[in-house]
Amino acid sequence: MDGNARAARRVLLLGGTAEARELAVLLDGRPEFEVISSLAGRVAAPELPPGRTRVGGFGGPDELRAWLETERIDAVIDATHPFAARMTASAVAATSAANVPLLLLRRPGWIAGAQDDWRRVPSLRAAAANLPGKRVFLTTGRGSVTAFASDTTRWFLIRSVEPPTPPTPPHAHILLAKGPFEVKDEIALMRRHAIDTLVTKDSGGQMTAAKLTAARHLALPVIMIDRPPPPNAPTTSTAKSAAKWLFTQA
Numbered sequence: 001m002d003g004n005a006r007a008a009r010r011v012l013l014l015g016g017t018a019e020a021r022e023l024a025v026l027l028d029g030r031p032e033f034e035v036i037s038s039l040a041g042r043v044a045a046p047e048l049p050p051g052r053t054r055v056g057g058f059g060g061p062d063e064l065r066a067w068l069e070t071e072r073i074d075a076v077i078d079a080t081h082p083f084a085a086r087m088t089a090s091a092v093a094a095t096s097a098a099n100v101p102l103l104l105l106r107r108p109g110w111i112a113g114a115q116d117d118w119r120r121v122p123s124l125r126a127a128a129a130n131l132p133g134k135r136v137f138l139t140t141g142r143g144s145v146t147a148f149a150s151d152t153t154r155w156f157l158i159r160s161v162e163p164p165t166p167p168t169p170p171h172a173h174i175l176l177a178k179g180p181f182e183v184k185d186e187i188a189l190m191r192r193h194a195i196d197t198l199v200t201k202d203s204g205g206q207m208t209a210a211k212l213t214a215a216r217h218l219a220l221p222v223i224m225i226d227r228p229p230p231p232n233a234p235t236t237s238t239a240k241s242a243a244k245w246l247f248t249q250a
Helices: 018-027 061-070 085-098 124-129 142-148 183-192 210-217 239-249
Strands: 009-015 033-039 052-055 075-078 102-105 117-121 135-139 155-160 172-176 197-201 221-225
Touching: 009 018, 009 239, 018 033, 018 102, 018 239, 061 085, 075 085, 075 239, 085 102, 102 239, 124 142, 124 221, 135 142, 142 155, 183 210, 197 210, 210 221
Parallel strands: 009 033, 009 075, 033 052, 075 102, 117 221, 135 155, 135 197, 155 172, 197 221
Antiparallel strands: none
């Protein structure tokens, strides 16, 4: 190796999101960086990004700090789901302890339009306690269904990529599907099941936004669960700006 050549800087990319994959593609083949993409492993057949990957959790902030030090990681980008609060908290604590720079990559949340009937709530529990209808389209993820399990008076259409974690509501139909979804298909689905309420998390992005347009078209109320409070850490909203940040750390 040329004595003046600089070794590639090692980057841990926490992800599984579309933004994480986009960033991995942008950095793939760049000699300045060696990227390790980490996926939670909650999906049976995840779409793997290019480059080196690892699947599974770290065990907590102390274990993550030890892993960062063992792997000699130079920077971390947390591009996990906006509701992956526990993983983000671990990333903040571990990078601080290991003195490794951290950037959060978060897609913007959704914004209601003039014709939308959105009712924002702070948590899953609040959503379950404030359902206005009787036939609910539940799109909050496989691990969130238990918050509605005790509801015996409503019927739920539950959509998730993987089968939901039990217990589930007694009156429910489970639909396994992965976006992106089309507006016309979402309208047809809601009509077919006589849906009168949509419940979702403020995940943002285009992959699943069609359900919001469909709810507007059908004049349905949307129970929108707010994101967890963001940590005190540098944050950006696009893969391109995250890549630029990495070059400032080099």
